[in-house]
Amino acid sequence: MNYNTLYEAIGGAPAVREIVEKFYPKVQAHPLLGPLFPANIDPVMDKQYLFLTQFFGGPSLYSDAFGHPMMRGRHLPFPITKERAEAWLDCMRRALSETELPEGLQQVVLERLSGPAHHFINTED
Numbered sequence: 001m002n003y004n005t006l007y008e009a010i011g012g013a014p015a016v017r018e019i020v021e022k023f024y025p026k027v028q029a030h031p032l033l034g035p036l037f038p039a040n041i042d043p044v045m046d047k048q049y050l051f052l053t054q055f056f057g058g059p060s061l062y063s064d065a066f067g068h069p070m071m072r073g074r075h076l077p078f079p080i081t082k083e084r085a086e087a088w089l090d091c092m093r094r095a096l097s098e099t100e101l102p103e104g105l106q107q108v109v110l111e112r113l114s115g116p117a118h119h120f121i122n123t124e125d
């Protein structure tokens with residue numbers, strides 16, 4: 001890949017926005033995930049846009065607005081099981097598959113998110 005960051009490789013801001021917009025309806029519709037989220041998903045989508053921008057190597061939009069991400073800590077109020085982590089990743093896989101991104105790049109994005117998703121598991125039931 002002839003890019004410095006994954007953020008550039010996927011196409012920058014519009015690509016991150018598209019992923020977020022395709023991802024959250026799937027999360028909301030998922031029986032294991034939907035109930036964890038507020039009815040008004042817009043603020044969550046906005047935060048995820050800021051976070052993924054930064055996480056993929058783009059500008060540090062999330063930290064500029066909210067300080068250190070401490071993402072595992074921010075997820076502690078929610079019961080995250082292995083099943084939920086895998087459901088989250090599956091929603092992301094399906095969202096990515098609806099974009100124009102080449103499959104290899106979709107795979108890189110998914111692998112990059114797989115570590116954190118499993119790291120956020122905080123309960124067994």
Ligand code: HEM
Nearest residue numbers: 036037038044047048051074078080084085088116117120
């Ligand atoms: C492992 C499965 C996951 C579950 C079940 C989950 C669930 C949630 C929930 C319930 C919220 C709070 C929504 C609210 O504001 O009420 C949230 C926030 C958030 N999640 Fe996750 N999440 C998961 C994985 C991830 C991953 C892998 C990332 C990114 C690498 C991520 C990034 C975020 C961000 C950026 C926020 C907003 C944080 C803030 O309030 O500033 N999540 N998540």
